[in-house]
Amino acid sequence: MITVISPAKTLDLSTTDFNLASQPEFKANTMELVSIMKKKSTSDLMHLMDISENLAQLNRERYKNFKKTFELGNSKQALLAFKGDVYTKMDVDNYSLEEFEFAQKHLRILSGLYGLLKPLDLIQPYRLEMGIRLENKRGKNLYEFWGSRIAKAINEAAKGDPVINLASQEYFKSVEVDKLKSKVITPVFKEFKNGKYQVIGLFAKQARGMMTDFIIKNRIDDPEELKVFNSGKYEFKEDMGNGEWLFVR
Template structure:
């Protein structure tokens, strides 16, 4: 069993703690060459981001991914063990282990910088599709943008539903990000590596719905 999560756009490098080298060094170098040769105005337009001068695609300053990412999911992670079962998907690095080194990059799967040779970023990273082929199952706690990088017939997506003001159950972005972090932490800390035991998890009043779930999508509703 492995768990996949998304990266975050926001990062912090106030604590520099060097870890391991990334898995896909050659492919990352390919993207680095493209991005470092782009002028600032083109990069701003591509990323829809003004502060491109703060970015670093050359890894001059880097730290462990689990410490560098600072988005809502990562702020709510509290993993005490089984870190080797967690993988972070990235448009720039492909697949990251929590202790792999990353720099202050910015790149999403919809930023198609490989269009001269590939259809899109998913095609560029197609060797990742079967990275987890030998796993019995994958728990998908990533966004749809990133989970599409992984092709595994035994992937289980977990969704969280909460009532809106109209009393209708919907997926709420902020709440989902927090619950993804809490579920990730709980599964790893409690050694929950069985599909059926995952269904029994009850966190923050979110409970598994047998009625609305499928074999590949586990839906949790806040009661």
């Protein structure tokens, strides 16, 4: 079983004593994108990513200083670097070596710049959401840039076992599902509010992090075991069809 999650815009780039690390699979493709981003001005980045001038300047410096080699001196393990809503619900600071090893085998992180990451892959700081319309040699956006590469990489990792989709729609759209050789299960998290169950963005992100943490800590390799997930008072309600499993609270 392979679990797929989104990256985060927020990064923690502080140094860590954890030295176990791996290299991103698509470094050549990443450097191709970096070469495009290096040519962008602060104004270009503001318009491209709809961000403030300060954020645009920060990311212009990041791309300007981007290195061809990924080492602990200029990079950090993806699972330790990302710090968004999903990741704040993962107890990565207290994971055991065995839990990191399980995650390395069973977890993948989608990324606009890196394509698909293993948890311990070294990444340099960046900002490049998958949905951005970045013109490139393969097309008008990052979905066209990555094409079938991500699905093929997931196939290699899953080896036909189920894929648990805990990524956002923006990111999972980068996976050409028709190319996958695995069944895809997408947990959907809803809150009971105003007399009905509904998806609330922030809570859904946090729930995806909680379930990822649950999978890693319990070494889950069978989707059926997800039905006992009860972190944050969620509980399994029903199989809604089309691979969607509903969890409510």
